[in-house]
Amino acid sequence: MMRSISKHLALMSVMAFSLSLAACGPKENANQGSRAGENKESNGKVELVVWEDIQKSAGIKDAIAQFEKENNVTVKIIEKPYAKQIEDLRLDGPAGTGPDVLTMPSDQIGTAVTEGLIKELNVEEDIQSIYTEAAMQSQKVNNKVYGLPKAVETTMLYYNKDLISEEELPKTLEEWYEYSKKVTDGKKFGFLALFDQIYYAQSVMSAYGGYIFGKDENGNYNPNDIGLNNAGAVEGAKMIQKFYKERLFPSGMIGEQGINVLESLFTEGKAAAIISGPWNIEPFTKAGINFGVTKLPALQNGKNMSAFIGVKSYNVSAYSKHPDLAEKLVIFLANEENSKKRYEVTKEVPAVKALADDPVVKNSEAARAVAEQSQFSEMIPNIPEMNEVWKPADSALQTIATGKADPKAALDQAVKTIKGQIKAKHSGK
16 A cells, blocks of 8 residues: 655745655555566567556656657556556566566665665765655665655645635634534535544644654664554644544545545545645645645644655666666656656656746645645655554554544553564564
């Protein structure tokens, strides 16, 4: 699942920082299938294979054509859900049917490096410097570069302007709770969020003081310091549970189908506001919804809701037969010119600092929302131990949402499970 990118740069420099998301964007369609063929000579030319994200290949079509012409190569593009490409690489790479270049969320970088799935890149400092510091840092493990940022994302608040105006928007999550109690009738809803998933719930829990991994004195994540069941995390979980207890969220909006329920209700004009990410800008626009986007609301403690910043990257497969050419392609696809072109087509916010002030980006309401939210947000931990967090945390939140467990007990169990899995799978580190 994808979890997948501050002030409008001012915020947008921060956008740039911002952009460092997320995560994930969580929604993935795995129905595009075909595997890449082996690297081979095609009409006397070297063929490179690129795995691009679902419905995003149009954003690099012109850049690929230019690269083919300038380098006398053929490039084959195959679309796959970006958050699952690493799974396919584990099988297709050794089999010789994998890509030369792939894309993945930043929280998978540590795992990919540990497993030897992607190559270290020889990227000079002048190239690294074009990206926001946070976005570039997400591509490093032990100060070695393993990818270049293609886009950043974070969650934000979508609202239906036909149901609620910008001036009427509640400022805090508590005010949204009260608003929802007034308008929810079982068919129509006020505010909706996938709070049964840690990707979204952490935005509330961390604003109260919860955290996934603490950091040591050098700023490195400490997998032995888990704050998912501390007092702040529990307080945030209790706030989340109120929405479910009062039936302000539909009962079907839990588990894997939750994202489909949430998006359908918003598309059908049955929800005033939802939390989602930039990945829904295009589909909601095509659906003809009169919507606006803004940062997430604040909490009564005065802190703004947090969010995960996810960075999508281009990386070179360790199994590529043409690694130098593949690295050249990564640098080309992620440069300023092609990042801007890709943004114009896909609306994925670029991580290139100079584009923060570009009129095309700067005048985008979505880009501004991502940039503003980013100043309150945090990177998804990119260490391998993060893999042990998702399922136990989501399971705990679902028991909290369904009322099957007290928040403290559920989170205690989740942390116990996470620690056990880290010990079992990462104890050699």
